[in-house]
Amino acid sequence: MVTLLTPERVLLVLRALVTGSLAIRVDGLEHIPERGGAILVCNHSDYADPLIQALFSGRRLTFLGKAGMLELQWLRRLQSLLSSVDKSTIEGGLVELADEFLNISGQVLFDIQQSLTPAEDPLSQEELDKLCQILRDGAILALYPEMKSSPGAGLAPFSDLPVQLSRLTGLPVVPAGIIGSHGLSSLRQWLFGRNIGRAVVYSIGEPMLFVPAEDISTGVQKLHGQVARLCRRQSSRASM
8 A cells, every 4th residue: 555644644643633723822933943953942841742832833843751651551542442353344444544543643653752861860971961962963952941830730840951952062042832732631621522623832042142150040030031921922912
């Protein structure tokens, strides 16, 4: 059978599903560099945040976060359900198409989370060097720097990792904020229709560069303040 699906087409399908179910607004996309490395820093409101960023940032992202943050339980359940169905009762082409879609979807979403590592553990020098190399190779590294945060809570204090990486590589930090995503990963919310049409605003601010001469704690405070301002600005827009 001729392959109709590719990872790019799966992303298009996922983007269409999300935009068809939610009122997504993206502001400041021009602030993400078209090429070259950068550190994308965002608040964390829900486990759906990485999917929103992956679909609407305009570039492929490499994520760093808590190991296991993106468990693909829903995908495993769908694959298990498909394998348990009596395929002899279903038209063959549909079964093959469903198999292919689930497999490619798994590959795409696994690729999104491939660089996850425990954010609460201090990074070794080897890990820090690896992240710097990823950035120098031209990747957009997406970070959720809030320390001991939980989805839905207010903006927690930031770790200094984004500022460290910018100082070490000379690459910019791009602040961002997401408002309205809390609860998107809840199956109950979807079953009761509470997420349909929900307004979600993803806003990206101007890049910030941190130099070694600047005090690192001052840089962290500036970055935290910028992300907080983006979240406040979005909150007023989402309520309009």
